[in-house]
Amino acid sequence: MSETKLVDARDTFCPGPLMELITHMKQASVGDTIELLSTDEGSGADVPEWVNKVGHEMLSNEKIEGVWHIKVRKAK
Amino acid sequence: MKILVVGGGTGGTIVANNLARRLSGEIRAGKVKITMLSASDKHMYQPGLLYVAFGQMMPDELYRDQASLLESSVDFHVDPVEQFELDKNQVKTKSGKVHMYDVLVIATGSRIVPEQIPGLAEGAETFYSEAGAVKMFKRLREFQGGKIAVVVGVPHKCPIAPVEVIFSLNDYFKARGIREKVTIKYHYPIGRIHTIKEVATWAKPEFDRMGIEYETLFNVKEVDVKNKVVKSEEDTEYAYDLLIAIPPHRGMEVIEKNGLGEGGWIPTDRHKLTLNGHDNVYVVGDTTNLPVSKTGSAAHFEAEVISENISSIVKIGTPVRDYDGKVYCFIETGHDSATYAMFNYQNPPNLKPPSKPMHWFKMSYNKMYWTSVRGLL
Numbered sequence: 001m002s003e004t005k006l007v008d009a010r011d012t013f014c015p016g017p018l019m020e021l022i023t024h025m026k027q028a029s030v031g032d033t034i035e036l037l038s039t040d041e042g043s044g045a046d047v048p049e050w051v052n053k054v055g056h057e058m059l060s061n062e063k064i065e066g067v068w069h070i071k072v073r074k075a076k
Numbered sequence: 077m078k079i080l081v082v083g084g085g086t087g088g089t090i091v092a093n094n095l096a097r098r099l100s101g102e103i104r105a106g107k108v109k110i111t112m113l114s115a116s117d118k119h120m121y122q123p124g125l126l127y128v129a130f131g132q133m134m135p136d137e138l139y140r141d142q143a144s145l146l147e148s149s150v151d152f153h154v155d156p157v158e159q160f161e162l163d164k165n166q167v168k169t170k171s172g173k174v175h176m177y178d179v180l181v182i183a184t185g186s187r188i189v190p191e192q193i194p195g196l197a198e199g200a201e202t203f204y205s206e207a208g209a210v211k212m213f214k215r216l217r218e219f220q221g222g223k224i225a226v227v228v229g230v231p232h233k234c235p236i237a238p239v240e241v242i243f244s245l246n247d248y249f250k251a252r253g254i255r256e257k258v259t260i261k262y263h264y265p266i267g268r269i270h271t272i273k274e275v276a277t278w279a280k281p282e283f284d285r286m287g288i289e290y291e292t293l294f295n296v297k298e299v300d301v302k303n304k305v306v307k308s309e310e311d312t313e314y315a316y317d318l319l320i321a322i323p324p325h326r327g328m329e330v331i332e333k334n335g336l337g338e339g340g341w342i343p344t345d346r347h348k349l350t351l352n353g354h355d356n357v358y359v360v361g362d363t364t365n366l367p368v369s370k371t372g373s374a375a376h377f378e379a380e381v382i383s384e385n386i387s388s389i390v391k392i393g394t395p396v397r398d399y400d401g402k403v404y405c406f407i408e409t410g411h412d413s414a415t416y417a418m419f420n421y422q423n424p425p426n427l428k429p430p431s432k433p434m435h436w437f438k439m440s441y442n443k444m445y446w447t448s449v450r451g452l453l
């Protein structure tokens with residue numbers, strides 16, 4: 001069964017939202033979805049750049065009341 | 077009240093000593109007892125490993141007897157915990173003993189897991205263990221020129237170390253007079269050269285000045301040890317003569333086996349520092365799942381909050397402080413200068429230009445650490 005996991009990386013400068021996402025992607029199984037929450041302005045662009053380069057699947061990317069909600073599915 | 081501290085590293089030692097002082101009256105009156113269980117009778121100053129890897133410190137300088145660092149009222153045993161039975165407020169140890177508690181503090185740290193990346197353990201040097209740091213120094217000393225690749229696993233403790241090792245490599249080969257024969261290439265997992273934006277902005281021109289090559293969005297997938305090629309999940313590769321790795325980490329196996337947290341990282345309230353759903357269980361240091369740097373400094377600031385709160389609960393029945401995410405990291409910028417980054421959940425660091433006095437402050441801190449874990453600083 002694939003799972004959906006929430007990773008709350010709001011208000012963090014180090015390790016930072018993308019590092020947190022990479023950590024959780026490594027722990028996840030193929031098919032799992034991770035929803036990353038981030039207050040870092042750069043996340044809206046940084047995260048899709050990595051996800052696309054490495055070959056995972058971007059499901060959604062939206063900013064709600066100052067917080068990025070980025071959903072990614074582990075593809076490999 | 078029985079307070080049980082599991083783990084005798086940076087976080088656990090500061091909690092135990094701080095509590096022993098704050099609650100000395102209650103301990104003397106027999107109302108409070110503090111017990112510590114650890115996996116070793118030695119305490120290692122881990123930041124010293126970076127100096128061992130460059131021949132600037134000897135391994136024996138990194139250790140003290142754990143018992144000598146603790147207040148005499150702390151009942152200390154080398155007997156690692158194997159089972160956490162949180163529903164019964166007790167733990168079971170390797171020797172078979174059962175320890176009951178009213179308040180539990182988990183401070184078991186993290187471990188390196190290079191074996192998670194094929195070829196990394198065999199193919200790469202690392203300074204994240206004593207044996208690794210000594211071996212890395214020997215390799216550096218015999219290195220006469222060629223390509224050095226530095227790669228970074230995720231997650232890792234001491235997030236400043238990847239940048240520091242670059243400055244140290246540059247100074248080390250300059251001092252040997254062979255810097256121009258050595259190519260140094262830095263590989264980093266995300267899209268800039270450091271996860272802290274301010275550190276990345278400051279370090280980039282420094283790397284350019286030193287002639288350091290870099291590739292970002294590089295997550296190590298495997299090492300072809302035979303052909304000396306390191307490959308990334310992003311489908312790039314680099315042929316090296318010497319590979320240096322900051323290995324990926326996990327929390328301790330005992331945390332994973334007891335189902336306390338995926339990857340060994342314990343779900344922790346970011347302000348109260350309690351294990352989610354268990355108000356009498358505190359978590360400190362590397363083993364938390366908090367989005368803060370896995371550093372001795374974070375462990376130290378968390379430990380202060382935890383001890384103040386446990387002590388105030390004993391005295392007035394309520395905690396008094398929240399953790400604000402504070403971290404203070406020295407950044408060694410070579411063998412004779414340094415700067416620092418201080419930040420918390422809300423405020424990013426404001427980096428100052430590196431200076432010699434800051435380097436000497438760090439060198440003094442390498443000694444002052446022992447005073448600091450005793451809770452005297």
Ligand SMILES: Cc1cc2nc3c(=O)[nH]c(=O)nc-3n(C[C@H](O)[C@H](O)[C@H](O)COP(=O)(O)OP(=O)(O)OC[C@H]3O[C@@H](n4cnc5c(N)ncnc54)[C@H](O)[C@@H]3O)c2cc1C
Pocket residue numbers: 082083084085086087088113114115116121122123124125126155156157158183184185186203204205233234237328330360361362363370371372373374375404405406
């Ligand atoms: C090369 C290097 C450089 C570093 N540089 C810096 C730096 O410049 N600044 C900085 O702030 N930090 C630095 N750090 C990081 C810092 O050392 C750690 O983040 C810090 O020690 C974490 O403290 P801790 O209490 O969580 O864990 P640790 O200090 O690792 O202690 C864990 C303790 O738990 C015990 N234990 C393990 N399993 C069990 C068990 N089952 N039962 C009981 N006890 C157990 C262990 O014996 C140990 O005593 C560096 C680390 C390395 C490796």
